[in-house]
Structure formats: structure tokens, C-alpha cells
Amino acid sequence: MPELPEVETVRRGLQPVLEGARLVGVEARRPDLRFPFPENFSARLTGKTITALGRRAKYLTIHVEGGPVLICHLGMSGSFRIETPDGSEIPGVFHHERSKSAAHDHVVFDVVSAGGARSRVIFNDPRRFGFMLFAEGTPDTHPMLAGLGVEPTGNTLDGVLLASLLEGRRSPLKAALLDQRLIAGLGNIYVSEALWRAGLSPLRESGTIAKAGKKAAAQSERLAGAIRSVIADAIAAGGSSLRDYVQTDGSLGYFQHSFAVYDREGEPCSTPGCGGHIERIVQSGRSTFYCRTCQR
DNA sequence: AGCAAAACCTGGCGGC
DNA sequence: TGCCGCCAGGTTTTGC
Numbered sequence: 001m002p003e004l005p006e007v008e009t010v011r012r013g014l015q016p017v018l019e020g021a022r023l024v025g026v027e028a029r030r031p032d033l034r035f036p037f038p039e040n041f042s043a044r045l046t047g048k049t050i051t052a053l054g055r056r057a058k059y060l061t062i063h064v065e066g067g068p069v070l071i072c073h074l075g076m077s078g079s080f081r082i083e084t085p086d087g088s089e090i091p092g093v094f095h096h097e098r099s100k101s102a103a104h105d106h107v108v109f110d111v112v113s114a115g116g117a118r119s120r121v122i123f124n125d126p127r128r129f130g131f132m133l134f135a136e137g138t139p140d141t142h143p144m145l146a147g148l149g150v151e152p153t154g155n156t157l158d159g160v161l162l163a164s165l166l167e168g169r170r171s172p173l174k175a176a177l178l179d180q181r182l183i184a185g186l187g188n189i190y191v192s193e194a195l196w197r198a199g200l201s202p203l204r205e206s207g208t209i210a211k212a213g214k215k216a217a218a219q220s221e222r223l224a225g226a227i228r229s230v231i232a233d234a235i236a237a238g239g240s241s242l243r244d245y246v247q248t249d250g251s252l253g254y255f256q257h258s259f260a261v262y263d264r265e266g267e268p269c270s271t272p273g274c275g276g277h278i279e280r281i282v283q284s285g286r287s288t289f290y291c292r293t294c295q296r
Numbered sequence: 297a298g299c300a301a302a303a304c305c306t307g308g309c310g311g312c
Numbered sequence: 313t314g315c316c317g318c319c320a321g322g323t324t325t326t327g328c
Contacts, residue, residue: 003321034304034323058322076322077306104306127305129322144323171299180323188321262321284300287319 002074004058004152004185005231009238010080011055017082017119018062018111022049024118025110033106034075034131044068044134050111054139057148057184061139068134071144075129083120107132148184152231157183159221162210166220169206173223174283176206183227189262190230192289196261197226199271201295202281202288261289269294 002010026042048064055061062070107123135142150157165182176182177191186194195202200209200223209219260270265280269291276293
């Protein structure tokens with residue numbers, strides 16, 4: 001499920017427990033997820049202190065002292081949960097209720113914080129599309145991350161940059177925005193949401209909003225702004241759920257969102273004065289939700 | 297080259 | 313209740 005905002009929320013949730021903590025035990029309970037675990041997975045991490053938790057697109061990076069960087073991807077169904085020996089709550093972090101199926105607890109990290117508190121961080125992934133790999137130096141040059149496009153966070157992605165990315169492309173906007181080599185971190189939900197906010201059809205040929213001209217420039221500017229805002233809003237929502245609520249399923253990052261179009265087939269479009277209805281179509285084998293009345 | 301489908305897995309849900 | 317087909321928020325590989 002996780003797209004960039006969910007991964008960022010997971011990162012923030014794990015940070016207070018993992019950063020500065022020492023890994024006293026690391027266990028992979030099966031040989032592989034999507035890919036085999038790295039050679040000496042446990043041995044290379046055990047005993048190390050975690051210096052930082054990072055994120056690039058939908059990848060989580062766990063940096064350890066003098067060691068490899070652990071690159072984690074949650075795939076479609078991966079999640080982390082945190083357990084403490086006494087079940088006490090960790091400030092700023094979800095307290096787990098009851099895990100669904102321990103059968104899919106694939107990786108267990110036992111950590112001791114600088115203050116001596118022990119906790120256990122567990123990676124659960126029923127579908128096993130997730131994976132964990134080592135980067136020996138900076139993760140940016142790892143094959144998995146090297147080709148990624150611009151982050152939709154911050155202000156880097158503006159109309160001019162987006163126009164240059166879309167220029168000459170014949171594919172529909174939906175496909176282009178899902179392409180991690182162009183913009184890194186958008187997934188099926190936030191692409192639908194961003195296109196709705198921008199008033200652009202997911203079927204629209206990408207190159208047509210990148211051509212020179214006033215109208216195209218305005219559209220690429222609007223789309224860039226919509227992408228940035230939808231991501232920023234979702235991260236803010238994750239952050240607030242992290243602060244204020246206990247997760248219903250005890251996992252990090254699966255907070256409740258309210259989407260304008262995603263999974264709202266048949267409902268009235270919420271654009272003021274639009275009067276249209278949300279449709280579900282299939283593009284590249286995946287669901288797209290949009291309003292044909294206000295998205296052109 | 298570029299784009300669309302298939303493949304990788306399991307679980308949940310609606311329909312019968 | 314049970315079985316069956318379909319669907320799922322990601323990425324890589326295959327095929328056109």
C-alpha cells in the first residue's frame with residue numbers, strides 16, 4: 001500500500017526507537033522476500049549502532065555505524081510494528097495492538113536505545129513484494145535507487161521541470177506520473193488524486209501539457225503544484241495520525257486518508273459546481289479514478 | 297525506444 | 313458456510 005507519504009510516516013515512526021539505538025539481534029525468518037536477503041544479513045548488522053533513518057522515494061534507508069546501509073522497500077503489503085517488553089507506549093510511536101498474522105513476521109530487529117530501553121521492531125509482509133538489500137556506500141548510487149527521478153517533496157518539482165519531464169511523451173499522464181524515473185514516490189492513489197486536483201485527465205497525452213505556450217505552461221505549473229500539495233498533505237496527515245492516534249492494526253503508516261477520487265467510483269465529484277461523477281477506468285492494468293467532467 | 301501487459305505473492309471481499 | 317473469481321496502494325521482466 002505504501003506510497004511516498006506512507007513510507008515517510010513509517011520513517012518518522014521508527015526514528016525515535018531506532019536512531020541512536022544498538023542492534024542487539026537481527027533475524028530474517030526466511031531466506032527471501034521479493035529478493036534473497038543479503039549475504040550475512042544478520043551478522044553484518046548485529047552489534048551496530050543505527051546512526052540515521054532516511055528515505056528516498058518509497059525506499060527506507062537504515063544507516064549503521066561503519067557498516068552497510070540497509071535499503072528497505074515495503075512492496076504492497078509490508079509494514080513495521082514496534083513491541084516493547086512491558087507493552088508500554090513509546091512517545092510519538094504507535095503502540096501495537098495485536099498483530100494479524102505472525103506467520104508473516106519476516107524480519108525481527110531487537111534494539112537497545114542509548115538510554116537502555118529495549119524494543120523489538122518487526123517487519124511483516126504477507127505478499128512478500130517487499131525487500132531488504134545492502135548498499136555498501138551511499139545508497140544513492142545503488143542500482144535500485146540510481147535511476148530514480150525527482151522527489152515530489154519540497155519545491156524542486158515546479159512547472160518548468162515537470163514540462164521538461166513530460167515533453168515529447170506519448171503516454172497518458174497517468175502512466176508518466178507513475179514512472180519512478182521521472183518523479184519518484186508517486187503511486188496509484190496519489191497520481192489519481194493529483195490529476196483531480198489539477199483538473200487534468202489521466203488519459204491526456206503527456207506531451208500536450210509540455211508544449212510551449214501559455215496554456216501548456218499554466219497546466220504544467222498547476223500539475224506540479226497539485227503533485228506537491230497532495231504529497232505534502234498526505235505526509236501531514238500521516239504525521240498527525242502518528243501524534244494523535246493509535247493505529248487500528250498496530251502497524252506504522254496505514255493511517256486513514258480521505259481521498260477525493262480514489263476508490264470513489266460512482267460518487268459525485270467534489271469539485272464545486274462540477275456536477276460530474278467519479279469513474280473507474282483501467283490504464284496499464286491498474287485502476288484510475290477520475291471525473292471526466294472537470295478533468296480534461 | 298517506448299509503452300502495455302504479465303509476473304511475482306497472499307489475503308480479503310462480494311457473489312452465488 | 314463454502315467455494316470462486318476478482319481485486320489490491322509496487323516493481324521488474326517480457327512482449328509488442
